[in-house]
Amino acid sequence: MVLCLCDRYWRGYGFVCVCVLLFLLPVYGSLLLAxxxxxxxxxxxFSAPLSVWAYLSVPAKRRFFFGFWVGLGLFYWCALSFRYNDNVFLLPLIMVLIALCYAVVFYGLLYFNSLLYRIATLWLSSYIHPFGFDWFVPDAFFAYSGFKVDRLSFLGVIVAIALFMQRYKNFMFFKPLYAPSKIFAVVLLVLSINWKQSASALDPNALKVVQTNTNQKTKWQPEFLDATIAFNLTTIQQAIQEKKQVVILPETAFPIALNKSNLIPTLLSLSQQITIIAGALYEENDTIYNSTYVFDHGDYHYAHKVILAPFGERMPLPSFLADYLDRFFFGADVFKLGNAPHFSDMKTQHLDFRPLVCYEGTSKPAYENSPPNLVVISNNAWFVPSIEPFLQRMLLKYYARRFDKTIIHSVNFSPSYILTPALLGDRLY
Known part of the structure; x- marks a missing residue:
């Protein structure tokens, strides 16, 4: 009786639990080896192809269960920002809602057991962005693997694994094709291996990529502002003493509307000795922008964030509902957050680049028609401790390899790094 119940449980949910763990393995396992x-x-x-196998193997009748736990495992951290407002009690509910959202997505993706259907849905799944949130990119599981990361190679790996899964009896009237199908699968895998490594022309020794550790609880409190500014200026002066050409500070490293402050002359003076790239706010016409400031040779420019994070910076809902939720979560005096209509590319004495702020750095449109170098600045204090910093790094590495770019990432509250198109070309700070 006990054995019968165990067997029934395994057939019902035990195997699906294994599939969930294998699907998440490229993220959680790689995190330990970061x-x-x-x-x-x-x-x-090895773990990235296993995640493909897990997806193809999930029984259709357990698709909702699989999607729920995958959604929770990948994106539970989205709710952690609620720790910093008056609605912390909603944190578990938000996690469940996120998981349910992806349960619905996978309900459709895994609707049929057909391998042809699964191949198509897995290959196309990275185009599904619930509420505009585009961090579900199964292709990115291959960012730190020996395989290529272009779309065609990803399809080749999926088809190869599907062919390996086929049993002799499944070929029915086409049994002579069984052995050739396995050979074809091997050929597809070999063709999907990244045999060629790209090199980056960037000299990392010329850059000081800063990691700060400013707690989110104190970041915006006026009594800590002077200390924060003093730290930033000291860091810039240290970079000058170290003979660096460029210093890069994280998102909102200056937690003020910098264009309205008296710091501009000081930064312009320092920029005669070093190029300064830093995150700060920009205020204009009662609108706040999350911006990147670039000080170079006594002049400065800025670039506003283009792609705002859904729910965190914009409500991807009808205006009447979005306005209500804004007031509920952020109060009646919530400020208007603006964004730029397009990306801006910067040219300085020592570095040509496209500036990106946090979330938009993990969005495909940011890489189209961009220069070879991209500077991403982030504030990960919202989500630490969690898998978010490594998941972000995995996505950035995926785009660096796919579009042959070098990404310089300055972060608050998690490690900063430079990612190159080369598989082993990362530089961690």
């Missing part, structure tokens, strides 16, 4: 480049690539080369 500072060990070669083991990270070796692990990713």
């Amino acid at each position: 500072h060990h480049p070669m083991p990270l690539v070796i692990f990713g080369s």
Whole structure:
């Protein structure tokens, strides 16, 4: 009786739980190897194909269960920002709602057991962005693997694994094709391996990529502002003493409307000795912008964030509902957050680049028609401790390899780094 119940449970949910764990393995397993480049690539080369196998193997009748736990495992951290407002009690509810959202997505993706259907839905799944949130990119699981990350290679890996899964009896009237199908699967995998490594022309020794550790609870409190500014100026002066050409500080490193402050002359003076790239706010016509400021040779420019994070910076809902939720979560005096209509590329004495702020750095449109270098600035204090910093790094590495870009990422509350198109080309700080 006990064995019968165990067998029934395994057939019902035990196997699906294994599939969930294998699907999440490229993220959680790689997180443990984040500072060990070669083991990270070796692990990713095996765990990423296993995640594909898990997706193809989930029984259709358990698709909602699978999607719920995958959604929770990948994106539970989105709710952690509620720790910093008066609605912290909603944190568990938000996590469940996120999980339910992805349960619905996977309900459709895994609706049929057909391998042809699963191949198509997995390949197309990265185009599904619930409420505009585009961090579900299964292709990115291959960011730290020996496989290519272009769309065609990803399809090749999926088809190869599907062919390996086919049993002899499944070929029915086409049994002579069984052996050739396995050979074809091997050929597809070999063709999907990244045999060529791209190099970056960037000299990392010329840059000081700053990591700050400003707690989110104190970041915006006036009594800590002077200390924050003093730290930033000291960091810039240290970079000058170290003979660096460029210093990069994270998102809202200056937690003020910098264009309205008296710091501009000081930063312009320092920029005669070093190029300064820093995050701060910009205020104009009662609208606040999350911006990147660039000070170079006594002059300065700025670029506003283009792609705002859904729910965190914009409500992807009808205006009447969005306005209500804004007032509920942020109060009646919530400010208007603006965004730029298009990306801006910067040219300085030592670096040509496209500035990106946090969330938009993990969005595909940011990489189209961009220069070879991108500077991303982030504030991960909202979500630490969680998997978010590494998931962000995995997505950035995916785009660096796919579009042949070098990404310089300055972060608050998690490690900063430079990512190159080369598989082993990362530089962690």
